Amino acid sequence: MQQRVLKTLEFDKIRNQLIEHASSSLGREKAIALMPSVDFSEVARLQEETDEAVKVLRLKGNVPLGGIHDIRPHVKRAQIGGMLSPIELVQVASTVHASRQMKRFVDDLQEVTEVPILLSYTERIIVLANLEESIRNAIDEGGEVLDSASEALRSLRQQMRTREARVREKLESMIRSSNASKMLSDAIITIRNDRFVIPVKQEYRSHYGGIIHDQSSSGQTMFIEPQSVVQLNNELQSIRVKEQQEIERILSELSALTADHHNELLQIVIIMGELDFMFAKAQYGSKIKGSKPIVNDEGLINLFQARHPLIPMEEVVPNSVTLGSDYTTIVITGPNTGGKTVTLKTVGLCTLMAQAGMQIPALDGSVVAVFGSVYADIGDEQSIEQSLSTFSSHMVNIVEILEKVDHNSLVLFDELGAGTDPQEGAALAISILDEVYQRGARVIATTHYPELKAYGYNREGVTNASVEFDVETLSPTYKLLIGVPGRSNAFEISKRLGLKESVITTARSYISADRNEVDNMIASLESSRKQAERDREEANQLLKDAEYLHKDLQKQMAEYYQKKDELAEKAKGKAASILEKAKEEAEEIIRDLRKLRLDKGAEIKEHELIDAKRRLSEATPELNQAKKGGGKAKPAKHEFKPGDEVKVLTFDQKGHLVERVNAKEWQVQIGILKMKVKETDMEYINSPKPVETKPLAIVKGKDFHVGLELDLRGERYEDALMRVEKYIDDALLAGYPRVNIIHGKGTGALRQGVQDYLRNHRSVKKIRFGDAGEGGTGVTVVEFK
Structure with missing residues (x-):
């Protein structure tokens, strides 16, 4: 690189x-x-x-x-x-x-x-561990050699402390004497040349004798080692020399251990x-909230919501960029300061970071190619660190790039062909892009030239892109739009800034018809893209809501049937326990009867006792009867009718037939769910009992079912009203507080007829249209008194 x-x-x-x-x-x-x-x-x-x-x-x-x-x-x-x-x-x-x-x-x-x-x-x-321990036992964290480093060092330092104490004792007696205040500059003990001394006034220096080691800057004070402590200081200095020799010996040993x-x-x-x-x-x-990129050596780039890592996260606008699969060249057009250069640098920087083993500022799943070379000709006018590049400096860089570029290269051109005559610059830019494209390199180029907007349509493997500009706010949004070339916004901006309409109209007349047609096409593409994005977001939200509802219903259904089975098993177990107890009591009675017959010759026949015991045994329920079958039962040959109770073999659940869907399938109500089931996957259980004269028995009968919704779509007007009348009666008998009637939107005639009938019904308390999540004006919600 x-x-x-x-x-x-x-x-x-x-x-x-x-x-x-x-x-x-x-x-x-x-x-x-x-x-x-x-x-x-x-x-x-x-x-x-x-x-x-x-x-x-x-x-x-x-x-x-x-x-x-x-x-x-x-x-x-x-x-x-x-x-x-x-x-x-x-x-x-x-x-x-x-x-x-x-x-x-x-x-x-x-x-x-x-x-x-x-x-x-x-x-x-x-x-x-041994090396670490040896060093730590000899030297503390501050770099001081410890007394415990050796026995000899401990002994020498003990001697040093003893000699120092004796020297201090003698000197302290001197500075506490009666005439010390007159002869000493200060009543302190200090050190000069590693020897203990006292500060003596210049005129009394001969009083103490000894050795002068230093004097003050004024010459009025002499730092004297009195004769009485010279010998003790000499002994102390000798011990210090031995101490230093012992320290050097310890350091040499540790250094040798390090070398080993x-x-x-x-x-x-x-x-x-x-x-x-x-x-x-x-x-x-x-x-930088980065992610691990998927790397490849095929020149594929697919960045999801990539961000420039040097722009603050709260300011940067993320963009997605795809390159190398359907197209290998992207030509980006758009206004100045719109984000074109930032997009170039983001792609280049993400590539370099990935090839350096770093995570990139993009969403998970982003794809980055490993290139043999990355070339960039970027004259960033917005950077204070670089001066504005001239056409000549651009061409020097481009010539160098064209000499080295190959199929394993990523090339980034900023304002390709700028700095010269627009017509010649555009032609030169097209020629350069053609040359790099034929070498097989991956290319992203930015330009102002309108001629390059058509370049992406005339070349296979090339696509247009642009940075979005909001005419309402007169500012760029920094969003990259791949597949849509940029268009001029000069007229719109001028109009919003107050330029006369007549001046703008005159200016438009100077623009060629082809240019106007291209701009209109681009505007149409942008409008269609925005609408498509809104529709996609709405569809995605509806899909998420539907999936959530579906999962919730599945979970509720599974919990319901699990609870139902648990209660059934519990009831069967309780019944079996009761019967078993009754059986034991009966056998005890039989034993008593036999004993009575033997003891007193009662007229009770043996075969009668055996028969009674057999009947008691047969009364015991078979709790695992369904499990002992070892497989699914074959569906019974029965002509199914709406209302029949059936068993859906796939789910091992009971339900009721609602209506026939086609020659082979029925709509079956299982609990709160309706589903299509093939006849071959159903086992007939029984048919609904004849309707009794008392309405109360119909409502409470376990075989009676009425849905919470009535769907009238596709019905004739008269037939629909007859179905509404019957459905309202059935819902009232079932005790429902509220039901939905689906009539659709259509011309509105069926909706009006249904609502007129409901308003006049004595048992209807209130009617209203459904909410957005209930079907809107295509559904009427009925509440009963």
């Missing part, structure tokens, strides 16, 4: 934002060096790594990546025999500890979810750097 293209598409700004999410210098180093890959398998692997890191962050929230340092220089110096400083050794121990923590974290994570990529990294980490594990330490540095970088990409992907 060319560095100029990466800068033009602002990939360097993406890298700078990515650096902020790295936890260590190792991760930042890899982020700075990040470049898009052109190898398809490598891009796929990098995307899998980032996706796994995103999954871990989603599950755990954070990852233990603190305490990682770039210890490669320390390890190399130790390897050649150098002595590491205490701080360098602390960094080595901290990095070893971080690797051990990461290894444990991944091992624990395996119990929650599979993370094969992370596991492949941490399995290569060698735990250097140089290979393992360098491996830890490499792995922890990779992990830090991997999670930095994951955190950045979460920040």
